[in-house]
Amino acid sequence: MIIYRARIFDTPRDPFDGGELRVETDGGLLVEDGKIIERGDFTGLRARHREVEVVTLTDGVLLPGLVDTHVHYPQVRVIGQLGKPLLSWLEEDILPEEVRLGADGYASEVAEEFLTGLIGSGTTSALVFGSHFAAATDILFAAAARRGLRMTAGLVTSDRHLPEPLLTTPERCYADASALIERWHGVGRLRYAVTPRFAYSAGESMLEAATQLIKEDDGVWCTSHLNENVDEIAAVAKLFGAARDYLDCYDRAGLLGGRTVLAHNVHPTDRELDRLAATRTVIAHCPTSNASLASGSFPWRRHRDHGVRVALGTDVGGGTGFSLFKEALQAYFTQRLRPDGLPLGSAHLLHLATAAGADALGLADQVGDLSVGKQFDAVWLRPPAGQPLAVGLRHARDDHDALARIFALGTPADIAGVWIGGTLVHPITGS
Numbered sequence: 001m002i003i004y005r006a007r008i009f010d011t012p013r014d015p016f017d018g019g020e021l022r023v024e025t026d027g028g029l030l031v032e033d034g035k036i037i038e039r040g041d042f043t044g045l046r047a048r049h050r051e052v053e054v055v056t057l058t059d060g061v062l063l064p065g066l067v068d069t070h071v072h073y074p075q076v077r078v079i080g081q082l083g084k085p086l087l088s089w090l091e092e093d094i095l096p097e098e099v100r101l102g103a104d105g106y107a108s109e110v111a112e113e114f115l116t117g118l119i120g121s122g123t124t125s126a127l128v129f130g131s132h133f134a135a136a137t138d139i140l141f142a143a144a145a146r147r148g149l150r151m152t153a154g155l156v157t158s159d160r161h162l163p164e165p166l167l168t169t170p171e172r173c174y175a176d177a178s179a180l181i182e183r184w185h186g187v188g189r190l191r192y193a194v195t196p197r198f199a200y201s202a203g204e205s206m207l208e209a210a211t212q213l214i215k216e217d218d219g220v221w222c223t224s225h226l227n228e229n230v231d232e233i234a235a236v237a238k239l240f241g242a243a244r245d246y247l248d249c250y251d252r253a254g255l256l257g258g259r260t261v262l263a264h265n266v267h268p269t270d271r272e273l274d275r276l277a278a279t280r281t282v283i284a285h286c287p288t289s290n291a292s293l294a295s296g297s298f299p300w301r302r303h304r305d306h307g308v309r310v311a312l313g314t315d316v317g318g319g320t321g322f323s324l325f326k327e328a329l330q331a332y333f334t335q336r337l338r339p340d341g342l343p344l345g346s347a348h349l350l351h352l353a354t355a356a357g358a359d360a361l362g363l364a365d366q367v368g369d370l371s372v373g374k375q376f377d378a379v380w381l382r383p384p385a386g387q388p389l390a391v392g393l394r395h396a397r398d399d400h401d402a403l404a405r406i407f408a409l410g411t412p413a414d415i416a417g418v419w420i421g422g423t424l425v426h427p428i429t430g431s
């Protein structure tokens, strides 16, 4: 057993529904076998457990592990290709890089870089777009198992409009994905997600192959893209003549539901929002990507008014990095700039980057906050002395203000420690 002593912030209840920032100013978490078994004021906890080792994290703030609901493994080396819209960005910058993952050695290096980027940014759970190559996707799963990441991922599948090496057939998709499910789904912290890239590149039979995989193993997840860019939406409408709208391409195949996460939805119709809510399908909102690719600004109020579940994704490499602090801040900026924008405070941002993601990924019983019974997935933010975040934390008016400083100023360089299931996965430096 270990007691972690820290200033602890988390949001067990959604601030949109009356929840508030929960704070332990000098708190303690008693952790056994990776699970939090007691929580409270440090002095009281210590008095009840005098023999237990104490890890002192009192400088800085301890947060729940961050949850990224949409991020692309093969794109870590091409983050930051600025100035293009979705389809030309994919064709010119992204897909040529994704072809390179056909070489296993290349894929192994990229997998390590990807996981270092995620974990070093405080992300402890993620829904990850794998590679179009089964071997490269297998390499990702193996690397994530070694690092201990709580990861849901899958083989990305397409049968049109992409470079030939990235294409497959519904039969091959089914066989390759079945083998990966057999090997990885439910192993440790890993799960499988069927991953048709988007309706533009995955035709009806490819979507149906995905549905068949889900039907055969009802614990398998599903992820794809939706309504990101106006030209993409027009192209999809031409390809799926019988579909009512973009969402209907997935709906007709039977892919919607509470274990499906669709990225973007920047340009939804009201009918699509109704249908997303009725099926409990989650939208992964990816604001830096939406701004960088000029896809549009996320109509979050309409999603809320319709009752659609929304979580946060970095969408690396359309997004500009792995940090969910930056991503949440961009979500805040986007809503500030919209006439109908949702007012977001720092507690909303923390909830979005942690508990909302855990709920979206069906992990709310395990992670998302630092309550008793949850796994010890945690991020220790301890900015270097004298840096703006250290100054900001010292001069913050109150806890909400301190949390706002974290979102405004926090970067991976401020993260001193990351734990997943009680195991330190990103070293505590200099303490």
Ligand SMILES: O=c1[nH]c(=O)c2nc[nH]c2[nH]1
Pocket: 072, 086, 090, 094, 197, 198, 225, 228, 289, 315, 318
């Ligand atoms: O943001 C995105 N990134 C991608 O890699 C992609 N592929 C299809 N649609 C996409 N959108």
Ligand SMILES: [Zn+2]
Pocket: 070, 072, 225, 263, 315, 318
């Ligand atoms: Zn994406």
